[in-house]
Amino acid sequence: MSAGDDLAEIIASARRELPEISDDAWRKFEALVRAAYGTQKVYIAARRRSKLEELEAMQGVHDTAELARKLGVSVRRVNQLKRLTRR
Known part of the structure; x- marks a missing residue:
């Protein structure tokens, strides 16, 4: 992942690694993060x-x-x- 990966890319990667988590849970997670942080990009130093x-x-x-x-x-x-x- 590059330092400028967006939330959708990070969640897609996590979904592939954690298939046991339901699609509904991922949708709720993404909605909560977007509500809290808007459309900001997520940066990992x-x-x-x-x-x-x-x-x-x-x-x-x-x-x-x-x-x-x-x-x-x-x-x-x-x-x-x-x-x-x-x-």
């Missing part, structure tokens, strides 16, 4: 996105200190990224 991608690529590494060293971030930041990915 490039630096955060790259760190999330790097973290995903290191799935075999479970030591937080080692992950922090390899990613070049603090242990606290690794824990934040893990929470974002529910790893």
